[in-house]
Amino acid sequence: MIQALNTVKHMSVEIKVPTVGESISEVTLSQWLKQDGDYVEMDENIAELESDKATFELPAEKAGILRIVAQEGDTLEIGALVATIEEGEASAASGDKKADTQEPAKTADNSPSDNAPAAQSDGEVSYAAGTASPAAAKILREKGIDPASITGTGKDGRITKEDAEKAQVKSEAPKAKPTEAGKPAAATETPKAASGARNERREKMSSLRKTIAKRLVAVKNETAMLTTFNEVNMKPIMDLRAKYKEVFKEKHGVGLGFMSFFTKAVCTALKEWRAVNARIEGDEIVYSDFVDVSIAVSAPKGLVVPVIRNADTLSLHEIEKAVVELATKARDNKLSIEEMTGGTFTITNGGVFGSMMSTPIINAPQSAILGMHNIIERPVAENGQVVIRPMMYIALSYDHRIIDGRESVSFLVRVKQLLEDPARLLLEV
Incomplete structure (x- = not known):
């Protein structure tokens, strides 16, 4: 034995x-x-x-x-x-x-009913027939449907999550109202059906979505979050990209986007205003002499923030390659935990979805996050003249417990200055 x-x-x-x-x-x-x-x-x-x-x-x-x-x-x-x-x-x-x-041949005298559990090849009923998986059982409970009324399509007749989602509550025929003696029965009034589809479905929150929800609520409750705004004239960067994008891609094998300019500008400004790159741990403030930039990426199962390590030491093409690599991994659900851990500052780009202005929420335990928005041509005053320029609103949300108003506004002004004169990024002035 x-x-x-x-x-x-x-x-x-x-x-x-x-x-x-x-x-x-x-x-x-x-x-x-x-x-x-x-x-x-x-x-x-x-x-x-x-x-x-x-x-x-x-x-x-x-x-x-x-x-x-x-x-x-x-x-x-x-x-x-x-x-x-x-x-x-x-x-x-x-x-x-x-x-x-394999199923036994069906005959006219002995055909299984719609609600009968699936049979095994030896003719015996499987223990799994009519049994709902944990996910399916929860959905059926929420819908108020008896599992016995469902025909499972899973192995050995098991009720799968898909079976539960497709299941509908069977409506009962309306009962006839009793009539008084000597009076004809009145025609039964049928309620008017609501126009249009009114279906609902329930899905269990994923572990990632539940964590995102908890962290966002915690940030709102546990930090003194404030947002300051500014706007950037994007024409200098757009002209620079138009002039060198073909040569840049041919030499480095990657496109020249806006993210590399914003990352470089942020890294320069963070070196000057170190509180924006710091975080609170207990009763202490931790200042980092390096910059690990988290970039917010929309993945199939929710927002993720992979990290570009030592972004302050990278060139424009190295930043662009890192962005492409991390964004591709995020879309394919291939990011490792190490690639999403850490980060001292976050950049999020709501402009790709058409956002004009927003107040991004801090990515804890960091103390600040920069929001980019869409570029819109607007009339602006320039040297006493009204001209049309491609303008972008930028927003800095920060923890007021560690970052004062002077630091936050000065940081954002410095970012604006660097973006509107990109030669400063290369000359580091």
């Missing part, structure tokens, strides 16, 4: 939630990349896990047949069992799947 147990244990490997960071205690299984019974290769990604900071993929630790334990939407602690991988060949796995999907 002991030898048999050891043999079974040797033949399968348990796949558990790995340790992904010191501050992360649980993750959410967001998506299976493989199905139960599939043959997987060693190091092949089988699932996506989502923490409150990032999304990462779970690889197979050996080649074999995948046996799923946890379901999509489950919240799992670090070290929890996700799946097992049994020894086997690809042909065996495909054979198992065929056997699982």
Whole structure:
């Protein structure tokens, strides 16, 4: 008996939630990349896990047949069992799947009803038939729908999250009103249906979205946040880009965008006004003699802020390459926790979505954030003449506990000065 147990244990490997960071205690299984019974290769990604900071993929630790334990939407602690991988060949796995999907022939005398659970190939009802996954069960509870009324499309008749989202409450026929003796029954009045679609759907907040929500509320409640505004004439930078963008791209292999100019201007201004680059820890103020710039990027699952390390030492083309690399990783959900950790100052560009003006919220524990906005041609006074210039509003939100009004306004004016005369960025004057 002991030898048999050891043999079974040797033949399968348990796949558990790995340790992904010191501050992360649980993750959410967001998506299976493989199905139960599939043959997987060693190091092949089988699932996506989502923490409150990032999304990462779970690889197979050996080649074999995948046996799923946890379901999509489950919240799992670090070290929890996700799946097992049994020894086997690809042909065996495909054979198992065929056997699982076979159904007995239906006849006119013995056809399953719409609500009957799916049957296995041996004719016995599976224990999973009619059982809702944790994510599906929650959705059905919120809708007030009995799982027994749902036909599951998952393995062995299991009710999946998609089944629950598609399920609708069955409406009951209106009861006829009793009539008085001798009086004809009045025609039943049917309520007027509301015009247009009035559907609603509920989705569980992802770990990333819940963390974003908590942090934003904490910043509003725990900091003395204030915002100061200014505007920048973007014509000098736009003229410079138009003149050198082709040569720049040919030489460095990357386009010349606005972000590199703003990053360089911010780094120069932060060296002069160090409180804007500082943070509060307990009863102390921590001043950094380096600049790690966080850039806000809209990713498929929410806003993320990857960090450009030592941005103050980088050239324009090095900054542009870093921006492209981090933005691509963010869109593909490939950012690591290290790439999103730290940062001493943040730049966010709401202008790409058409924002004219906004008050960005500080990215804690930082003390300030710069907001860029869209560029609009407006009439402005210049040397006593009204001229049309491409103008951009910029906003600096800052923690008034550490940054005074003089420092915040002077910092923003310095950024404006550098952007309106970009030669200063190159000459560092």
